[in-house]
Amino acid sequence: MAKKHILDELQNLRDSDLYPLHMPGHKRNKNAGPMAGYMDIDITEIDDYDNLHDAEGMILDAEKRAAKLYGAEETHFLVNGSTCGVLSAVSAAVSKGGKLITARNCHKSLYNAAYLRELSLSYIMPECTWLLGRISPSSVRETLLQNEDAQALFITSPTYEGISSDIRSIADICHEKGVILIVDSAHGAHFGLDDRLPKSALNEGADIVICSVHKTLASMTQTALIHVQGDFVNRERLRRYLRIYQSSSPSYVLMASIDSCLRDIEERGEEVFSRLLAYRTRIEKETAGCRNIFIPDMNEITDPGKVLICSASANITGQQIYDILRLEYHLQLEMAGDTYGLAIITGYDTDEGIDRLIQAIKDMDLRLAGKGNPGEYKTFNIPRAVFPLYKAWDADCEYVDISAAAGRIAGDFINLYPPGIPLIVPGETFDKDLIAEIGEYINAGMNVQGVEIAHAGDRRLKVIKSES
Ligand SMILES: Cc1ncc(COP(=O)(O)O)c(C=O)c1O
Structure with a gap:
């Protein structure tokens, strides 16, 4: 197998006397503005450097x-x-x-x-x-x-x-x-x-x-x-x-x-993944005594890199876990779920970062009281489709108040994050149950995308115009 690595070739070019009379416009010139230091290996397709589209x-x-x-x-x-x-x-x-x-x-x-x-x-x-x-x-x-x-x-x-x-x-x-x-x-x-x-x-x-x-x-x-x-x-x-x-x-x-x-x-994979697995084991082991926070183990979450910091009690939400870790411990999570915050770890984390995460989880656990269940089973029904997505998304639309949306056909997606399932896809019909559910998610402070909140707090949904 050929040994040429792209980075080596770009660095050789940078160190050569080949002058760039081609794109990009920064010309690999270190005086080309505040980002110039990042540009000395940034080139376009030139002779000997291959082409992604016809490699x-x-x-x-x-x-x-x-x-x-x-x-x-x-x-x-x-x-x-x-x-x-x-x-x-x-x-x-x-x-x-x-x-x-x-x-x-x-x-x-x-x-x-x-x-x-x-x-x-x-x-x-x-x-x-x-x-x-x-x-x-x-x-x-x-x-x-x-x-x-x-x-x-x-x-x-x-x-x-x-x-x-x-x-x-x-x-x-x-x-x-x-x-x-x-x-x-x-x-x-x-x-x-x-x-x-x-x-x-x-x-x-x-x-x-x-x-x-x-x-x-x-x-x-x-x-x-x-x-x-x-x-x-x-x-x-x-x-x-x-x-x-x-x-x-x-x-x-x-x-x-x-x-x-x-x-x-290829060169250090064993070391990188050993570190990931060791971090995972440490987090699980050192937080095992927590009573109000729990981390699902790898029987449930197959990916060792996904650490779900879950609320075991009803008295803290995923968003609160996320906010506390960010504002008080300066730990930025990947996202907040309804009952959990999600931390991504890799073999490129540092011992110090993982120590801080473990300590913060233990501290947070001590501050919480009471036990509950980890989360409720969710059920999602797929609304009845009247038009295919590609037609509905291009149709003439209007906004209606959420209270008037039952029976109307969606003109845009409404997504709930997490779990990232569209509650409705363009071309599907709103019914009363779905509208009530959307209202409940918004009231609970969950991340619902696709609902327009007007300045007076009114909620409006995008629907296909009746005559379309
Ligand atoms: C499941 C899934 N697929 C695809 C993508 C798109 O990936 P990218 O951001 O690399 O374009 C994402 C991004 O978050 C994702 O979560």
């Missing part, structure tokens, strides 16, 4: 090394995040106007892909526990039977909170029916890279797997990978969509960052 030199070498590391047949670097991987995967797997089965808890890039490609969507709901996210093989089998014309299934595993599905069984069910399995593993770039970590969706038989190396490995924001294997996917079509959805000026700094991040795993 045959050092970028292809780097992609091949990544494929080998993950055990993929083909891997592409993504500089527009997992977002462009999702758009490309769905566009390649399902023909325009075709049918896609998707878990309802998917990232918005999936809904954007369905909109752009005018797809018809059939949904699978994640299993109903206090933490939503796992997709059961039986629900996949049932939904495939009801949708014989589906061309692909799209699911997220692991989820934001670190919940994994049984990809092996789901892949077998899909492949019996000739259906492509796309797994959004944006949060699982580290999976499969060490025997002590969960297996990757790729190892478990998915056809296309997308992962954000910037989320859980040491790569720069916006970097990701798309892997493909097997005979189900038309790879030429996938490459075409990658060329469509990725910038025509892909950043060499971002590509070097992906390559360097994976090089670090």
Whole structure:
């Protein structure tokens, strides 16, 4: 395998006398403004530096090394995040106007892909526990039977909170029916890279797997990978969509960052993941005596990097946990859930950071009193669809007061974070129960997106105009 690493080549260029009469406009000049110090390896496609959209030199070498590391047949670097991987995967797997089965808890890039490609969507709901996210093989089998014309299934595993599905069984069910399995593993770039970590969706038989190396490995924001294997996917079509959805000026700094991040795993992966696992064990062990806060263990949360700091009592919410850690302990969490705050840890954390987290959890626990249950089971019903998403999102819309919305058709998404399941998708109908539920979530201070709160506190919903 070729040994050229992108960063080495960029540094050689920086140190050479080759003068840049090309983009980018900063010309690698250290007097090009306050950010100039970050720009000395930032170039465009020039001779000998390959081209992401038609890789045959050092970028292809780097992609091949990544494929080998993950055990993929083909891997592409993504500089527009997992977002462009999702758009490309769905566009390649399902023909325009075709049918896609998707878990309802998917990232918005999936809904954007369905909109752009005018797809018809059939949904699978994640299993109903206090933490939503796992997709059961039986629900996949049932939904495939009801949708014989589906061309692909799209699911997220692991989820934001670190919940994994049984990809092996789901892949077998899909492949019996000739259906492509796309797994959004944006949060699982580290999976499969060490025997002590969960297996990757790729190892478990998915056809296309997308992962954000910037989320859980040491790569720069916006970097990701798309892997493909097997005979189900038309790879030429996938490459075409990658060329469509990725910038025509892909950043060499971002590509070097992906390559360097994976090089670090090749060279020091064992050490990096030992540190992650040791941090995880320490956090679980040293907070085991807490009575009001608990951290679900790895039987529930398969990803060791996701530390859910959960309220065991009704007297503190996830948002309060988040706020206390930020304001009083200067610890910035990834997000707040209804009954938990989510901390992401990696092998690149520091002992000092983890010590501070453990101490803060123990302190917070002492300040709380009383016990309760960790969270209630949520159920989500999918509203009746009248129009497909791609038509409804383009329809003429108006805003109506929430009290007048029953029976009207949604013109935009309303999302509840977490768990990130759209409560309603454009083209679906509001009913009284859903409207009451939305009101309750807002009153409880939860993060509901897609409801306009007017200055007088009135709540307005975007609906399709009646005559549309
Ligand atoms: C499940 C999931 N998929 C895809 C994405 C998009 O990833 P990126 O931000 O790398 O474009 C995200 C981002 O948060 C995500 O959570």
